[in-house]
Amino acid sequence: MLSRIAESLFWIGRYVERADDTARLLDVHVQILLEDPWAEEDLACRSLLSVMDRPAPPEKVAVGREYVLDMLAYDRFAPSSIAGSLVSARENARRAREIISTELWECLNTTWNQLPSHMRPARPHDYFTWVRERAAIVAGIMDSATSRDDTFSFMMLGRSIERADMTARLLATRALAGSAGPGWTTLLRSCGAHEAFLRTYRGTASDERAAGFLLLDRLFPRSIVFALNQAEASLAALEPVVDRATVDDARRHIGHVRTNLEYRPLGEVLDNLPQEMEKVQRACSAASDAIRGRYFPSGAATTWVGEAL
Numbered sequence: 001m002l003s004r005i006a007e008s009l010f011w012i013g014r015y016v017e018r019a020d021d022t023a024r025l026l027d028v029h030v031q032i033l034l035e036d037p038w039a040e041e042d043l044a045c046r047s048l049l050s051v052m053d054r055p056a057p058p059e060k061v062a063v064g065r066e067y068v069l070d071m072l073a074y075d076r077f078a079p080s081s082i083a084g085s086l087v088s089a090r091e092n093a094r095r096a097r098e099i100i101s102t103e104l105w106e107c108l109n110t111t112w113n114q115l116p117s118h119m120r121p122a123r124p125h126d127y128f129t130w131v132r133e134r135a136a137i138v139a140g141i142m143d144s145a146t147s148r149d150d151t152f153s154f155m156m157l158g159r160s161i162e163r164a165d166m167t168a169r170l171l172a173t174r175a176l177a178g179s180a181g182p183g184w185t186t187l188l189r190s191c192g193a194h195e196a197f198l199r200t201y202r203g204t205a206s207d208e209r210a211a212g213f214l215l216l217d218r219l220f221p222r223s224i225v226f227a228l229n230q231a232e233a234s235l236a237a238l239e240p241v242v243d244r245a246t247v248d249d250a251r252r253h254i255g256h257v258r259t260n261l262e263y264r265p266l267g268e269v270l271d272n273l274p275q276e277m278e279k280v281q282r283a284c285s286a287a288s289d290a291i292r293g294r295y296f297p298s299g300a301a302t303t304w305v306g307e308a309l
Contacts, residue, residue: 016159025169051172090112172278248290
């Protein structure tokens with residue numbers, strides 16, 4: 001497979017997952033600001049921009065939900081926003097048109113065509129719901145109509161790394177916001193994890209168990225450990241280990257942060273949750289750089305896949 005095609009497949013997976021997870025994060029954030037009249041909107045919005053690695057205005061400028069939505073939801077030219085991610089996913093699909101299925105191309109192209117009519121609705125929740133539905137359709141087509149070859153492995157690799165990174169950001173917003181932030185039940189619902197969590201623990205819910213479920217559950221697809229395991233499996237499928245004494249850089253970064261979470265006491269991780277989630281984000285970024293160097297070597301800059309985390 002040509003490296004430019006592999007790169008486009010990798011970023012299709014990442015951008016679709018980024019749009020989905022950013023919509024989930026913003027939906028929780030905006031809902032909290034609407035429901036809590038005592039919430040410090042400026043502080044909450046600045047914390048969110050910080051977690052998303054986006055610059056905030058000077059201190060004298062008030063930051064509200066409209067500013068956050070403009071920057072993280074509706075900006076078609078920023079690859080870290082929802083709209084920008086959908087545009088970039090469609091552009092990468094166009095570049096890999098000879099490899100991906102017609103169904104997947106039509107789904108991403110239709111999403112791109114419908115995007116202007118769904119932006120800036122009366123209720124942001126309607127926009128976020130539409131984004132999540134479109135991302136679910138893309139994921140369904142990828143899972144049901146793609147051969148389990150390198151095409152599937154590259155898309156799953158991108159999706160898994162992005163999912164681990166974005167779930168870490170979601171947990172970091174909860175930790176930084178403290179009591180003013182969303183509760184664990186709200187976070188579970190935003191990840192579609194609430195019912196799975198209740199079935200797992202037979203209704204005996206607690207904050208520690210909810211955090212552990214999103215961090216460490218080996219069976220739930222949106223937990224960080226599950227996503228990191230899936231990324232490792234995709235890397236193994238792309239290049240099985242032939243030298244038993246070495247491991248490639250991307251698998252080393254992912255494996256190190258996964259074991260750091262998986263084999264430590266949960267309480268120890270939760271005591272330093274923002275720092276631990278920053279480690280996950282750094283590991284995902286380092287793994288992405290290692291994958292780029294290994295599979296997508298190029299002397300020319302490719303502007304449509306900039307690493308804007």
